Amino acid sequence: MTPSINPDRLWQSIMELARIGPTPEGGSCRLALSPEDRDARLLLLDWCRPLNLQFEQDAIGNMFLRRKGREDTVPAVAFGSHLDTVPTGGRFDGIVGVLAGLEVMRALHDANVTTRTPLELVNWTNEEGSRFRPAMMGSRVHAADMTLEAALAMTDDQGISVEAALRDSGQAGALVPSPRGWTCWLELHIEQGPVLEATGADIGIVTGTMHARYFQLTVTGEPSHVGPTTMDRRRDSLAAAAEIILAVERIALAAEPGGRASATWIENFPNARGNVANITRLHCDVRHEKAECAVAMEHELRAATAAVGSRRAVAIAIDPYATFGPVTFDIRLAGLLRDKASMRQLTTRDIIAAAGHDSVLVAPLCPSAMLFIPSVGGITHNPREYSTKEQIARGAQVLLDAVMEMAD
Numbered sequence: 001m002t003p004s005i006n007p008d009r010l011w012q013s014i015m016e017l018a019r020i021g022p023t024p025e026g027g028s029c030r031l032a033l034s035p036e037d038r039d040a041r042l043l044l045l046d047w048c049r050p051l052n053l054q055f056e057q058d059a060i061g062n063m064f065l066r067r068k069g070r071e072d073t074v075p076a077v078a079f080g081s082h083l084d085t086v087p088t089g090g091r092f093d094g095i096v097g098v099l100a101g102l103e104v105m106r107a108l109h110d111a112n113v114t115t116r117t118p119l120e121l122v123n124w125t126n127e128e129g130s131r132f133r134p135a136m137m138g139s140r141v142h143a144a145d146m147t148l149e150a151a152l153a154m155t156d157d158q159g160i161s162v163e164a165a166l167r168d169s170g171q172a173g174a175l176v177p178s179p180r181g182w183t184c185w186l187e188l189h190i191e192q193g194p195v196l197e198a199t200g201a202d203i204g205i206v207t208g209t210m211h212a213r214y215f216q217l218t219v220t221g222e223p224s225h226v227g228p229t230t231m232d233r234r235r236d237s238l239a240a241a242a243e244i245i246l247a248v249e250r251i252a253l254a255a256e257p258g259g260r261a262s263a264t265w266i267e268n269f270p271n272a273r274g275n276v277a278n279i280t281r282l283h284c285d286v287r288h289e290k291a292e293c294a295v296a297m298e299h300e301l302r303a304a305t306a307a308v309g310s311r312r313a314v315a316i317a318i319d320p321y322a323t324f325g326p327v328t329f330d331i332r333l334a335g336l337l338r339d340k341a342s343m344r345q346l347t348t349r350d351i352i353a354a355a356g357h358d359s360v361l362v363a364p365l366c367p368s369a370m371l372f373i374p375s376v377g378g379i380t381h382n383p384r385e386y387s388t389k390e391q392i393a394r395g396a397q398v399l400l401d402a403v404m405e406m407a408d
């Protein structure tokens with residue numbers, strides 16, 4: 001019996017997982033290492049139990065579910081994505097990659113097929129970076145892009161550390177995070193953009209990613225009373241931050257279509273009615289298909305903040321805290337995905353990923369590739385995020401076909 005994807009089972013699993021951390025608008029909120037994230041992980045383990053997978057977990061909480069091969073000592077073929085979401089998350093970002101991987105395992109199990117190499121399904125910790133920065137934390141630590149110690153010490157807005165969140169959610173595994181010597185890595189993901197839908201392609205072959213540069217900006221002014229302090233004497237950090245937020249947007253608008261940028265997070269002190277703010281922190285990132293253009297966008301950001309700082313007599317410190325990409329994915333693996341799609345009469349289109357993905361961190365460790373399925377309306381990080389059952393099943397089938405070839 002030839003293994004094949006069961007579209008209904010895969011869809012039902014996605015819908016069942018979405019019930020953990022539901023939001024009123026029909027999306028999901030499962031911040032990394034929250035009780036909801038823990039429950040999603042436990043459900044994944046429940047689903048894996050009848051498949052006889054061996055479960056291993058590392059100290060940053062990354063989950064590895066291993067299926068034995070006929071030659072069990074050869075390097076595994078690995079695939080997966082992430083189950084955590086942003087606060088306004090949908091039901092598909094990351095989840096599709098993990099549950100399509102689960103469906104690959106289920107299809108092989110149903111067909112009683114044992115591949116030559118072992119297989120590993122992976123759920124990476126804190127891909128989104130909404131609660132703890134930086135994004136792709138689990139795969140960063142796995143790939144030694146960040147030390148375990150540095151990751152464990154990061155805190156959320158309530159002052160809870162990654163270390164405490166791992167402990168409280170029961171997700172601190174025994175393994176020392178390190179590369180696992182995989183044959184290759186494959187990640188199925190929703191596009192999160194409008195290109196596949198607009199061009200009518202079934203499958204996006206991701207050839208590489210943008211280069212992104214992340215910053216924390218700290219604006220320091222002077223606290224004062226909103227009444228007696230005349231306008232010319234104020235050193236208002238919040239007003240300065242407002243100008244910077246708009247400058248980031250202007251820089252991005254000028255860098256389209258290759259570039260993007262936004263300020264996304266703000267913290268304001270004393271954040272008190274009646275007080276002119278004196279410390280405001282912002283997070284933003286600039287990203288571009290061409291690395292040199294992302295660097296140029298950073299220069300523009302620095303020039304804009306310097307201008308705001310001197311005009312408003314506030315100090316602005318810029319702290320770069322993470323980058324990703326640019327990455328070029330493995331050409332041979334991308335070709336394999338293209339072939340497998342066309343053998344299923346699916347149309348493909350090459351595409352550059354504008355979002356960060358765990359695959360960016362895995363790519364230097366072993367041959368890696370990503371495939372995208374369409375996002376209806378290009379909507380993502382939004383409860384209205386949607387891909388159809390058929391679109392998801394097509395992507396999962398291509399993943400299964402590619403896994404079977406690489407594992408034999």
Ligand SMILES: [Zn+2]
Nearest residue numbers: 082093094127
């Ligand atoms: Zn994602």
